[in-house]
Amino acid sequence: MSFQDQMLICEKCGKKFVFRVEDQRRQAESGFEIKPPRECPDCQASKEVEPGLREGIIKWYRDEKHFGFVIQRDGSEIFFHRSNFLGEEPAEALHEGTPVWYELEVTDRGPMAVNVHLKE
Numbered sequence: 629m630s631f632q633d634q635m636l637i638c639e640k641c642g643k644k645f646v647f648r649v650e651d652q653r654r655q656a657e658s659g660f661e662i663k664p665p666r667e668c669p670d671c672q673a674s675k676e677v678e679p680g681l682r683e684g685i686i687k688w689y690r691d692e693k694h695f696g697f698v699i700q701r702d703g704s705e706i707f708f709h710r711s712n713f714l715g716e717e718p719a720e721a722l723h724e725g726t727p728v729w730y731e732l733e734v735t736d737r738g739p740m741a742v743n744v745h746l747k748e
Contacts, residue, residue: 629656638668645669654703659685659725681729683747689722696722698730698741706732708741715745
């Protein structure tokens with residue numbers, strides 16, 4: 629797959645920005661469909677946490693420790709605990725690279741994935 633820098637316009641502020649090859653490659657290597665962002669990096673950084681489902685990919689999950697991490701679309705990682713997984717037993721369902729849906733909750737320890745469930 630070939631990647632190419634794309635010049636985009638932020639839907640929020642109207643500023644031009646580049647959807648870089650590195651960002652496209654990261655999305656593809658993480659298992660996401662390549663989608664250009666709708667907002668520039670400045671607007672994305674200043675955005676408050678919005679409610680709703682988000683797509684992610686399991687980076688890893690350790691059943692013996694009862695927690696793991698999800699790779700978010702922006703490439704950052706977010707913590708989740710077994711108690712926030714909906715559905716079958718996590719050890720049998722959650723493997724590296726498994727696509728999931730989750731909601732983001734900001735806690736006193738930082739952001740956390742809750743209501744995690746398999747993407748079907």
